[in-house]
Amino acid sequence: MATQTIPKSVKILLGIAAIFMPIFLILPFFFWGNSDGSINLSEQNLQAARLQPVGKLVIGEPVNPATSTETAAAEFDVEATYSSTCAACHATPALGAPVLGDHDAWQARLDSKGGFDALYESGLNGVAGTAMTAKGGANITDEQFRQMVEYMLENSNVSY
Template sequence: MGQQDSHVMKTLTQFILGLVAFAILIFVVAQFMTGGFYNNDQSATGEADDSAIAERIAPVAEVTEAGDTAAAGGDEVAATEQSGKDVYASACFACHGTGAAGAPKLGDKAAWSDRIAKGMDVLVGHAINGFTGDKGVMPAKGGNPALSDDAVKSAVEYIVEEGK
């Protein structure tokens, strides 16, 4: 091995040792943070404890909920727009995002102006109960009966806002 090679080997070895040490450190810290040592003791005695697992999973769920609440809180209008947008994305985009089945496209002002002129109540009613027009068939709730009337309404509000 030449001078250069052994230098490379040495650097590499140090680097790998460093990585291993770092991994061990992370592992130990993670064990402490998740109460892993405590739970391991329990399983060592043969008591597989579901609640211990639930405990470890719970904080993650709480963080997610807290995040959602924080996002939904504060500005009520923003929250409505957000959920309307979500409903649109999951239940309406297939047609209204692409123009499939003759659906007026999101943001196509020419296609929406006459419809918007019908008034919000009519549009929401058509979206909830279904509607057959010159262009095609708008299925009730976009073909998703699991949606609440409010969810459909917020989606219509979102679509109308984008079509103005």
């Protein structure tokens, strides 16, 4: 007989599968239903699902140019700019530049200019006949250069 060719172990496995199959078929109905356990396949719901657009256009927050400039300014790394640009001349007195941390040198410059704004503007435009070109040759905005001068003074313990 054909049934005798099926090993007993296979029959047992099939038997177990036969018992569990309905459970797997029925279980989802408990989970897919509403919170009260019922399945909500109403006409309206099915229609709503069919009418769902294929893609939804999400209109995000418009980018505010003012805000993004502020972000850029906030991200400006004063310390890194000093190291990459200003330090070449301002870390040593060799070129005649006031050295970062030299309180007396920076205080004297602040005094001779008569204030922060004048000192800032001098650096912004460059000091004619010296190695100090406009903005020290840095590719930064005026506002960022202002921050650089503040950094110089603060790190030289000069109040302005």
